[in-house]
Amino acid sequence: MAPDELSAWLRLLETPGLGRESVRRLLAAFGSPQAACQAPLAARRGVVGDALARALEEPPAHWPALVERTLGWLAASPRHHVVTLGDPGYPPLLLATADPPVLFYAIGDLDKLLGPSIAVVGTRHPSRQGLENARAFAAHLSQVGLTVVSGLALGIDGAAHEGALEGPGGTVAVVGTGLDQVYPRRHQALAARIAEHGLLMSEYALGTPPLPPHFPQRNRILSGLSRGTLVIEAAVQSGSLITARLAAEQGREVFAIPGSIHAPQSRGCHALIKQGAKLVESAQDILDELHWADVRLTPVSRSGADHAPDPAPDLHDELLDALGHDPASLDALQARCGWPTDRLSARLLELELSGEVERLPGGLFQRCHRA
Structure with a gap:
């Protein structure tokens, strides 16, 4: 991307009060971010109203430094990317949603955004069984070529990323900060592995800290990238159920793993099942629902080497x-x-x-x- 084009994109996105919907209206009216920034006040006023049109008259104070910082970040590695609406590499499933990001930053393999994918989400405080389910389901789905999308959070998200890295489908992490930092810090090493073998993605500018509103906002990207969303352990009031609701609104499949009626981590999944989510007991259930049934699961090695599946517990103990x-x-x-x-x-x-x-x-x- 040329520096003047990137500069115009960032000016639009960093102007206070000018949200994604207003930016999309300006782009539709003027054809490019440069034209929108250079348009006469009266012309912009007819598109976004007087207050927002006037806001674009003065560039944000931090804008020049952000442009310089972003250009330096892009030059630092060929695996650093900025993707905008209209870019041929923009993920088509995400573009088809009601509120796609106007611009996003990425580190890693952009091809991970173009193949079939499934979101896997769940609680930050899972049971050991929940962690095992997340790793195993994600590993199986990745093994047959589905990319696993999750949010890099502690708990289910992290386990899903780890499992997905074991297969060729790989993983995409959609984060709620700028890509020049990792949150939570405990996932520094995991984020580095994803950047090398998968993709890190964010719609937030470099330097953006982990602010609470950003995490529910990024959930629409998780579901929007994916053909379906699998929820593994979640409370009734949780970000995971927000992601599931967004997936349903986007016309995508919602899957949930049931659990014990006594476990609080199961209540969100049970609520989803009552509302029509597909109850799944194995990764093959998901593949069948997505019409991926012609590809069968094979055992996945945590070490990368083929081996026989672990023996099942003695059912007669x-x-x-x-x-x-x-x-x-x-x-x-x-x-x-x-x-x-x-x-x-x-x-x-x-x-x-x-x-x-x-x-x-x-x-x-x-x-x-x-x-």
């Missing part, structure tokens, strides 16, 4: 049978199987260490299941 599929207390398990406390505690610890049982808050235990 007496304690696992007593535990069932809902959380249970130590007292309830003792009543069900009649074991002395020391034997019961020892066996629970063995199952916990082997990943077959998870210890929950409140002294409860829950059986884990492989996705």
Whole structure:
């Protein structure tokens, strides 16, 4: 992108009060950001009203420094990109939504935006089973060529990105900050892997900090890039359910994994299922719904090498049978199987260490299941 064109784009986007809808109206009226910035006040007034037309008369004070900073960032690496409306590389699914970003920044492989993709989202405070489901589902979907889109948040998002990096579909992280910083900081290494093997994406200018309103706003991009959205563990009032609602409004599929009726992380998924989301128990359920059924799942190695799938837990283990599929207390398990406390505690610890049982808050235990 030529410096004068980038400068005009940033002037439009950084003018206070001039939102995405107003910018799109100006572009439709004048054909380019340069023409919109240079148009007479009276002409702009007829498109966006007097107040916004006058706001464009004076460039924002920080605008020259932002232009310089962005040009330097673009020159720093061939994997740094700025993509605008009308660019041939703009993702067609996102362009078809009601509120596509006017401009976005990206680091990595832009081709990840052009293939079939699915969003995977969920709580920042998942159970161990939720984390395992996110990794396994994302790995399977990536293995058959679907790109996994998520938000780089702690919890389900991070696990989905990690799983997706194991397959050729790879992953796209849509973030709520400028791309010159990583939030949360704990995901610095994960963000670097995504930048190298997938794509980081943001509509926010360089230097933008992690502001609370930005995260629900970016959710429309998550769903807009994707043929469907999978929710894995979510509270009823959560950003994940916002993403699911946006996906439904955009005419995309919504999938949800059910869980225990006693687990608060399951309530959002159950609410979605009641509202018509597709209940899924395996990644193949999603592939079938997306008419991707001609491609079958193959085992995915976390290390990148082929190996046989992990053996399933012994379904006839007496304690696992007593535990069932809902959380249970130590007292309830003792009543069900009649074991002395020391034997019961020892066996629970063995199952916990082997990943077959998870210890929950409140002294409860829950059986884990492989996705």
